[in-house]
Amino acid sequence: MKNNNKILAKIMLAGALGFSFAAEAANYTLHTPAIPVAVAIAQDDNSVKQWQQELLGEYADVSKLTAENLRQAYITLLESARAKQANWSDQEWKKVHAVINQLDARKNVVEKQLGADDKAKIKLLQGELRALETKGDIKD
Structure with missing residues (x-):
């Protein structure tokens, strides 16, 4: 019972x-507050595109990245993140993640053309980006 x-x-x-x-x-x-969903998505999309341009520079048009320059795009993103991440909020990190997700999606498209060295380096760069975010979380 x-x-x-x-x-x-x-x-x-x-x-x-x-x-x-x-x-x-x-x-x-x-x-x-009632913000139309389409407006919120459009504003966020424009904001992510601005971050994409700011963080990736000449590699900002992710759809045109090839297996030859994808690694350099990740390197550029990491260098930009290292230089600017000290003052980023959680919202800004979400935009950075959106850029990372776009790069990752492009990597999946060209992955068969990537060499083993490029794949390994990209994995390391992804890990460093996560470490930077964690570092920022610890400081908060």
Whole structure:
């Protein structure tokens, strides 16, 4: 009988927490300013493109990167991040991640043409970018 009471208590607790979460979510949805989703996405997309230009320089047009210059694009991104990351907020890091994701997507497209050395170097550069972000999180 004790075991059944424990199970019943756990179910009730889970239900109460679920209700609390749903109520909070509804409250948050009702009280947040209404920004049209399309406008927010467009603003964010323009912002990411500006960051892409700022961080990648001549490699900003990711769709035109080839296996020969993809490694250099990652190097340029890392050098830019090292120089500028000291004052970045979480929001700015999200934009940096958007740029990294675009580079990663391009890497997946040209991966068969990349040499083993380029693949290894790109992995190292990706790790260094994560380390920079972690360093910023630790300082906060």
